[in-house]
Amino acid sequence: MMLPALSDIQSAHIRINPFIHRTPILTSRQLNLIYGCELFFKCENFQKVGAFKFRGATNAVLSLDDTRRKRGVVTHSSGNHAAALALAAGMNGIKAYIVMPENAPSVKKDAVAGYGADITFCKPTLQAREETCKSIMDSKGATLIHPYDNFNVICGQGTAALELLEERDDLEFIVAPVGGGGLMSGTSTCVKGINPDIRVIGAEPLNANDAWKSFTTGILTPSVNPLTIADGLLTSLSELTFSIIRKNVDDILTVSEESIINSMKLIWERMKIIIEPSSATVLAVVGENPALFRGKKVGLIISGGNVDLKRLPWC
């Protein structure tokens, strides 16, 4: 199993740079006061399709050879990767087949449809998603672009941390959410490749704590029917992302649902930006571990901003 290196992420960044937004790094004096540390928010909610996933999908699509380009790409995703692949493929004249769970947020379904992808709905189980995906691969010859168990996707996701460290070389911590581990794998590979002294922390909902379990026990332990408001973090690590995370991540810290919701609301209220629950886990980690972060310079990867505005957790 080949693990990505910093140079792979740097190459990915050059490849995808003409297509992605360079997202801003925001700060908030109010939040710094509340948390007693200096926070730097890398705002991938402002990325195309509203999530970091566009980075990985674009890198994967641009890495296809001509034969594969003609046959199209297929994936299953709870939402942001689906939209990302649909747009990345569409921008490059490639057909995208998207398998989505029927209970995905409507804002995510609409986005994927709007990018012109061919959508197939399935039951919200990993097995149903994988089987539907497989049948499209067989019938269309499409290349599977897995949301996170994919070398090129991981390298693309790591480019957010690359940009963050280009602008802030004094960070002592970087915190990113962990779902399937694609963002965490790319982030940790990038950070440790640039400066091994920076501590890399994964933020995971307690209610979907497969990465914490796997990291702590050393045995890959997928979640069984996790239930969390952080709908982007329901997936479990793969062999590939687990290997990368074991090697590069310093710790995985879990957070409560209440803490996720409160952190999300605080960012909306104070920073006036819209982030999704999955992104709020990173601030929740800082809030639940005050001694660890006190007085430190902390980079937070805000993973996305796709929220169904009619179904907010505090309404």
Added chain:
Amino acid sequence: MMLPALSDIQSAHIRINPFIHRTPILTSRQLNLIYGCELFFKCENFQKVGAFKFRGATNAVLSLDDTRRKRGVVTHSSGNHAAALALAAGMNGIKAYIVMPENAPSVKKDAVAGYGADITFCKPTLQAREETCKSIMDSKGATLIHPYDNFNVICGQGTAALELLEERDDLEFIVAPVGGGGLMSGTSTCVKGINPDIRVIGAEPLNANDAWKSFTTGILTPSVNPLTIADGLLTSLSELTFSIIRKNVDDILTVSEESIINSMKLIWERMKIIIEPSSATVLAVVGENPALFRGKKVGLIISGGNVDLKRLPWC
């Protein structure tokens, strides 16, 4: 009655510059496609206290002489000016007395209290506000800083447009919301002083259309019990702001409540930023007048982002 000039706004900008945020100018390719023009959003929702009002309040506070500084300042406001004056005064060691209508959004009440101001609640009528204010002026010797009927406040508000034109000298339109007319007065004075060819448009809710009535008839005509979701625009023009607006504004365009809500939701969804209903009027004006803006470069002043997240218009 002395009307402000561009030089007064430039002086105000130098005065307040160490205290304010220089807010970003955001763009959205998606919204440009939808509206068929190039939109430049001057994001005062990212200003301190979450609204442009901090500019005017800071300029007013910094313009006080030593005797007046010691006696403090007082104002009545539906919210953002209250928070702005509370913070501006607090940052300069000046006591602030704030008269607020008892039905102001809780997020605004909390903010004012958090800045250490002395709050007095009153009935939500102009008469009650003014009487309460007057009694505090009499008993404390505090200086009234009116939310908009004040030369220095108007000059401060105009600095948002000054920054916008510093960064974008190719704009053909600038649209700002009209409530009491402070922002509109400062904006229009600034814009016409820099380039009279830029068309300055006021955006006003149809349900609180006193500025439109006054502008159209030439007779100052205050609203009677206006009812709009744009809670920052319930106030009516004063003699001072009406005089400035008649001189400098090209047109006032009114928008429906539905159009305000749809524009607000679209900005939340596509731009991932939180704006308040009053700010959405500017995009609503563009949406309701497609022929006027087609193919143009349009600056929009996004006035603020203070919203009660538990009471959203689409929930």
